[in-house]
Every structure is written in structure tokens, then in C-alpha cells.
Amino acid sequence: MTDSPISHHTGGSVEKPAEDDGSPEQKAQMEQAYQQMQRKLRITKLDEDIKHKIMVLSGKGGVGKSTVATGLALCLARRGMSVGLMDIDITGPNVPKMLGIEAAELNVEDGQIHPALGPHGVKVISMAFLLEDPDKPVIWRGPIKLGAVQQFIGDVAWGELDALIIDFPPGTSDEPLTVSQNLPGIDGMVIVTTPQEVALLDSRKSINFSKTLSVPVLGVVENMSGYTIRGTAEPSTEVSVMGPAGVPLQALADEAGDWSLTLDIFKSGGGASAATELDVPFLGSLPFDPGVVRGGDDGVHRIIAEPDGETARSFNSIVDNILATLEEGSGPQVRIT
Ligand SMILES: Nc1ncnc2c1ncn2[C@@H]1O[C@H](COP(=O)(O)OP(=O)(O)O)[C@@H](O)[C@H]1O
Numbered sequence: 001m002t003d004s005p006i007s008h009h010t011g012g013s014v015e016k017p018a019e020d021d022g023s024p025e026q027k028a029q030m031e032q033a034y035q036q037m038q039r040k041l042r043i044t045k046l047d048e049d050i051k052h053k054i055m056v057l058s059g060k061g062g063v064g065k066s067t068v069a070t071g072l073a074l075c076l077a078r079r080g081m082s083v084g085l086m087d088i089d090i091t092g093p094n095v096p097k098m099l100g101i102e103a104a105e106l107n108v109e110d111g112q113i114h115p116a117l118g119p120h121g122v123k124v125i126s127m128a129f130l131l132e133d134p135d136k137p138v139i140w141r142g143p144i145k146l147g148a149v150q151q152f153i154g155d156v157a158w159g160e161l162d163a164l165i166i167d168f169p170p171g172t173s174d175e176p177l178t179v180s181q182n183l184p185g186i187d188g189m190v191i192v193t194t195p196q197e198v199a200l201l202d203s204r205k206s207i208n209f210s211k212t213l214s215v216p217v218l219g220v221v222e223n224m225s226g227y228t229i230r231g232t233a234e235p236s237t238e239v240s241v242m243g244p245a246g247v248p249l250q251a252l253a254d255e256a257g258d259w260s261l262t263l264d265i266f267k268s269g270g271g272a273s274a275a276t277e278l279d280v281p282f283l284g285s286l287p288f289d290p291g292v293v294r295g296g297d298d299g300v301h302r303i304i305a306e307p308d309g310e311t312a313r314s315f316n317s318i319v320d321n322i323l324a325t326l327e328e329g330s331g332p333q334v335r336i337t
């Protein structure tokens with residue numbers, strides 16, 4: 001047979017195979033080859049269409065990876081950038097809940113999946129939209145999971161984006177590997193950690209993982225560092241507060257009578273020292289903020305609820321550092337291969 005399904009190459013698209021010949025089996029094969037080709041072309045185009053692609057990873061769960069991924073996406077979008085957010089945590093996809101768009105439905109048109117729209121126009125794709133019952137655990141067989149991730153990359157109509165943020169399951173699962181093998185031009189990964197020293201071990205694991213993936217490390221974010229309490233007292237007087245384990249802590253009220261005290265719930269500085277020790281940039285820390293938990297549960301992200309609050313300010317400074325790193329084109333500098 002001479003007329004291969006991919007014989008007419010016109011301006012980056014492929015003509016559909018003629019349907020007038022061949023057995024049903026051949027036709028099915030041709031259709032499949034055509035679909036694969038289309039996907040390949042779309043993936044190649046993704047590299048041009050999406051300026052920056054950033055993976056968000058952590059050594060273990062519960063450190064705030066999804067909180068950071070959604071926060072970065074919202075911060076970038078607030079700056080007027082067009083942003084996509086790909087939630088690849090197939091076993092626990094909670095990005096839609098955090099953004100209050102759980103009820104959204106994905107449209108499929110011309111074989112392409114159209115992302116749901118979150119706050120500030122963030123385009124969101126998540127397995128949560130496809131599960132019938134998000135509370136029911138799904139056992140994914142390897143190949144199906146692989147196919148799902150590939151589809152998230154190749155079959156989504158992202159359009160042109162300034163940045164695509166990708167949220168993953170915790171640890172060194174298959175998904176980051178699949179993404180790094182299928183998505184061209186990944187800028188790098190942001191590693192989320194908590195301040196305890198044990199987190200250093202997890203971060204080291206993540207950094208070694210980046211070598212396996214051949215994806216540069218953009219830097220480390222320390223999440224859930226100090227919790228700040230504030231109050232007022234007589235100006236210039238000392239205030240005593242009962243801290244954890246009944247240890248009294250002192251703060252000095254300023255001339256206006258305002259005082260604040262930061263409690264290092266999980267110690268502090270672990271993220272910065274991990275970054276120094278592992279020789280990767282430190283991108284900044286996010287305070288422990290009970291509003292983040294509430295926001296995650298209520299579907300109103302902290303950045304939306306309090307755009308000028310402390311957490312949003314910390315996010316903005318992290319975003320500044322990430323953008324500076326990307327602009328420097330520091331890929332080679334931070335690339336560990
Ligand atoms: N800075 C923070 N302050 C307080 N709670 C936080 C903070 N970051 C995350 N959390 C809470 O911790 C829990 C786990 O966060 P999540 O982003 O889902 O972690 P991961 O994606 O790494 O499993 C959530 O309930 C979230 O609201």
C-alpha cells in the first residue's frame with residue numbers, strides 16, 4: 001500500500017487517511033496511526049505554544065505541593081500571564097477543590113480536551129474532572145495511567161500559555177518520568193519541603209530524582225515555616241506569651257504598641273539549609289497559615305481570599321525568584337545531569 005496516512009504534510013497538520021480502501025482492521029490501524037501523528041504534532045507544538053513549563057514536586061505528601069502549585073499558577077495569572085495548571089496527581093487530584101471548580105466539566109471537541117477555567121482564567125486539567133466519584137479510590141493499572149498522563153499532555157487544547165504548572169503525586173512516582181519523557185522543553189522543577197531536618201533527606205531524594213529525569217532544579221520552597229501571632233500592648237513594653245510546651249516567649253511592643261512573634265512550628269530554615277547543602281537556589285518560604293487550610297477546604301485559595309496578605313506576599317516573592325531564574329536562562333547553571 002503506497003498511500004500512507006501521513007503522506008500529505010501540510011503546514012504542520014496531517015491529512016486524514018482516505019476511507020475508501022482497506023479492511024476494517026487496516027482502517028482502524030490507519031486511524032490509530034493518524035491519531036498518534038496528530039498527538040505528536042500537537043506535542044511538538046506545545047514547546048512553542050507554552051513558554052514555561054514548571055513541575056512541582058516533593059519528597060513526600062502533605063508538604064503543600066498542591067497548595068504551592070495552585071498558588072504559583074494564581075500568582076502568575078494575577079500578573080496578567082496566561083497560565084495552565086495540570087494536576088497529574090491521579091490518585092488524589094485535589095487541585096479543582098482548592099480552586100473551587102470541582103463541579104466543572106471538561107469539554108471534548110474535535111478530539112481535544114478543553115480545560116476548565118479557574119480564578120484569574122487559569123486553565124485547569126485534572127483527573128478529578130473525569131472521575132465519576134472523586135471520593136472513590138481508583139486503582140490505576142500502569143499502562144492506563146501512562147495513557148492518561150500522555151493524554152493530558154497531547155490531547156489538551158491549552159492554546160498559547162506563558163506558563164504551565166504541573167502538580168504531581170508525592171515522591172518518585174512514574175508520573176514525573178512520563179511527563180519528562182513526553183513534554184518537550186521543561187524549564188525545571190520546584191521542590192517543596194517543610195522546615196524539619198528530616199525534610200532535607202526528602203529534598204535530597206527529589207534532587208537525585210531530577211538527575212534521573214534530566215530536568216533542572218529551579219529551586220526549593222520551604223512551606224509551613226513560622227506561624228506569626230500579633231497583638232497590641234503598652235508601647236515599648238515587653239509581652240510574654242506562653243509558647244509550645246509551656247515555654248514562655250517574649251516580644252517587644254514597638255512605639256505604636258504593636259508586637260508580633262513568630263513560632264517556628266516545625267523549626268525553621270530547613271528549606272534554606274537544604275538548598276545550600278544541595279547547591280540549588282532557595283526560592284523562599286511560605287508561612288504556616290491556618291487560612292491556607294480553610295481556603296483549601298472551602299475552595300477559595302488564600303491568594304484569592306487575601307491577595308495582599310502575608311501568604312500572598314510570600315508567594316509573590318517566590319514567583320519573582322522563579323521568574324528571575326527563568327529569565328537568567330539559568331538552566332545550564334542549575335542543571336544537574
Ligand atoms: N502554608 C501552609 N499553612 C497551613 N497549612 C498548609 C500550608 N500549606 C499547605 N497546608 C495544608 O496542608 C495540607 C496538605 O497540603 P497539600 O497542598 O494538599 O499537600 P500535598 O499536595 O503536598 O500533599 C492541606 O490541608 C493544606 O491546606
Ligand SMILES: [Mg+2]
Nearest residue numbers: 065066089094
Ligand atoms: Mg497534592
